[in-house]
Amino acid sequence: MALQDICRQPHTPAFPLSRKWNDPISLALDGGDTNTVLGRGGFATLPFYMPLTANTGFKKPPLRPRTPHPAPPNQIPKRAAVAVPFELAHGTTTLSFKFQGGVIAAADTRSSCAGYVECPTAEKVIPIHSHLVGTTSGTSADCMLWKRILSRECRLYQLRNKVPLTVKGTAKLLSAALSPFKGTELCVAATLCGWDRTGPSLHYVYSDGTRLEGQLFSVGSGSPYAYSVLDREYRFDMSVPEAYALARNAVYHATHRDAYSGGCVDLYHVTECGWRKIGRDNLLPVYYEKKGGGEVRGF
Amino acid sequence: MEYLIGIQGQDFVLVAADTIAANSIIQMKHDHDKMFKLSEKILMLCVGEAGDTVQFAEYIQKNVQLYKMRNGYELSPAAAANFTRKNLADYLRSRTPYHVNLLLAGYDEQAGPALYYMDYMSALAKAPFAAHGYGAFLTLSILDRYYKPDLTRDEAVELLKMCLEELKQRFILSLPSFNVRLIDKDGIKDLEKLPITA
Numbered sequence: 118m119a120l121q122d123i124c125r126q127p128h129t130p131a132f133p134l135s136r137k138w139n140d141p142i143s144l145a146l147d148g149g150d151t152n153t154v155l156g157r158g159g160f161a162t163l164p165f166y167m168p169l170t171a172n173t174g175f176k177k178p179p180l181r182p183r184t185p186h187p188a189p190p191n192q193i194p195k196r197a198a199v200a201v202p203f204e205l206a207h208g209t210t211t212l213s214f215k216f217q218g219g220v221i222a223a224a225d226t227r228s229s230c231a232g233y234v235e236c237p238t239a240e241k242v243i244p245i246h247s248h249l250v251g252t253t254s255g256t257s258a259d260c261m262l263w264k265r266i267l268s269r270e271c272r273l274y275q276l277r278n279k280v281p282l283t284v285k286g287t288a289k290l291l292s293a294a295l296s297p298f299k300g301t302e303l304c305v306a307a308t309l310c311g312w313d314r315t316g317p318s319l320h321y322v323y324s325d326g327t328r329l330e331g332q333l334f335s336v337g338s339g340s341p342y343a344y345s346v347l348d349r350e351y352r353f354d355m356s357v358p359e360a361y362a363l364a365r366n367a368v369y370h371a372t373h374r375d376a377y378s379g380g381c382v383d384l385y386h387v388t389e390c391g392w393r394k395i396g397r398d399n400l401l402p403v404y405y406e407k408k409g410g411g412e413v414r415g416f
Numbered sequence: 417m418e419y420l421i422g423i424q425g426q427d428f429v430l431v432a433a434d435t436i437a438a439n440s441i442i443q444m445k446h447d448h449d450k451m452f453k454l455s456e457k458i459l460m461l462c463v464g465e466a467g468d469t470v471q472f473a474e475y476i477q478k479n480v481q482l483y484k485m486r487n488g489y490e491l492s493p494a495a496a497a498n499f500t501r502k503n504l505a506d507y508l509r510s511r512t513p514y515h516v517n518l519l520l521a522g523y524d525e526q527a528g529p530a531l532y533y534m535d536y537m538s539a540l541a542k543a544p545f546a547a548h549g550y551g552a553f554l555t556l557s558i559l560d561r562y563y564k565p566d567l568t569r570d571e572a573v574e575l576l577k578m579c580l581e582e583l584k585q586r587f588i589l590s591l592p593s594f595n596v597r598l599i600d601k602d603g604i605k606d607l608e609k610l611p612i613t614a
Contacts, residue, residue, distance in 0.1 A: 292467075299467060299512075321444065326467010329437055329445050341442060 208377020210339030211252035213308045215332050218357045219388040220310040220317045222252050223364035225372050226380035237380045247391045249311035254337040255304035284311040284318035292328045306336045339371030339378035346370045365416050369400050418463040419551035422519045424531040424544050425567040428600035429521040433461050434591040454480045455490045456603050457523040464516035472514045476500050493522025497532040504538035517548045523599050555579040
């Protein structure tokens with residue numbers, strides 16, 4: 118492929134993928150096969166080649182002199198001049214953590230707006246490229262837009278510099294892109310969960326400028342409830358099924374207590390081979406099962 | 417919520433900062449480092465508004481390093497402090513002021529150790545000891561009472577422990593751990609994290 122030649126990528130496929138998009142594949146609920154990479158339609162949305170060795174032999178980019186913190190473009194006033202026509206969606210529960218088997222990202226699917234459930238089946242975990250997913254919290258429209266912009270910028274960086282951006286770099290890029298809007302109504306609280314040449318990586322980025330690296334983050338109105346469940350049971354050396362169960366449980370408990378979280382729980386797992394959506398589980402029957410004293414598989 | 421403290425001795429400066437990164441009522445990170453290394457013998461401790469702290473601190477950090485690259489020698493702590501103050505002052509009356517409170521600690525071959533206190537209004541003062549945050553209200557008088565200009569390293573650490581004990585006793589917010597560093601003629605050294613965990 119022409120693009121592969123520009124980027125000096127080998128012609129052999131990077132992932133051990135030999136399946137076509139319509140191959141019937143069964144996804145086990147727990148465990149699962151971490152050797153195959155599946156996205157919508159069977160391929161990761163933006164297949165990037167992740168060199169497993171750090172040394173690519175390319176020259177470092179030249180040092181550019183820094184300019185002072187620029188003023189926001191177009192003189193955006195501190196307060197919005199126009200009132201928003203309706204309240205933007207804010208409530209959510211998202212969580213992500215690193216463990217021995219990679220990075221887990223989970224989120225509920227309720228998109229709320231001024232007391233209504235605007236969409237019960239929203240997608241709050243958005244893939245950015247083959248090895249990076251982002252959980253979104255805050256205003257859903259803002260998050261979706263900025264994630265798409267981030268996908269574009271990651272791709273451009275890789276084409277220009279021939280090395281993929283690390284997750285830390287992606288977080289800094291997002292933070293820098295959002296900084297002119299500090300003090301406005303823009304609200305993006307994202308965790309970037311990915312695997313890069315330094316291994317599994319998890320960064321939290323907030324539109325007020327906060328950028329943190331960590332092992333475990335939960336963001337959104339339901340995050341305190343999720344944190345409490347996560348903190349009780351999280352260990353770095355959990356097995357993969359334990360990690361899936363913990364993530365689902367934490368979101369479940371948060372959706373029970375928080376009015377602005379609910380619906381289903383989306384679960385994503387990021388490994389060396391890329392991200393994979395483990396599944397979407399409806400939480401309503403889980404509540405009734407547990408209330409009836411039953412055990413729920415996967416929770 | 418956040419707390420910074422610095423104590424200058426005869427030939428060293430001892431600094432400590434808490435390690436909590438919080439967002440409203442939640443502690444998002446327990447091992448957050450609030451100290452930024454400007455050069456081999458200068459440390460800047462930075463607290464304040466989320467985002468502004470890291471943005472401003474990294475800007476100063478990179479510019480100090482750029483100075484060294486261009487001119488071949490490092491800025492002295494006094495020069496770095498005044499440079500930082502100038503930048504903070506320049507942005508103060510703009511539409512995007514940085515709301516950050518800083519402690520700048522360094523060791524100069526000629527001038528010896530130095531500790532500078534700077535606040536978000538870009539007031540700069542060289543001081544023998546200083547603190548930022550709500551915790552400062554509780555600990556400044558301890559420093560006033562027990563500080564001596566010829567403190568040894570061990571005595572300074574004991575004084576620091578006294579301050580942290582007071583915070584543990586009287587401050588309503590829990591600050592469970594602190595990063596402690598010492599700067600002297602040999603550079604920046606990490607000391608044991610306080611409080612000492614078993």
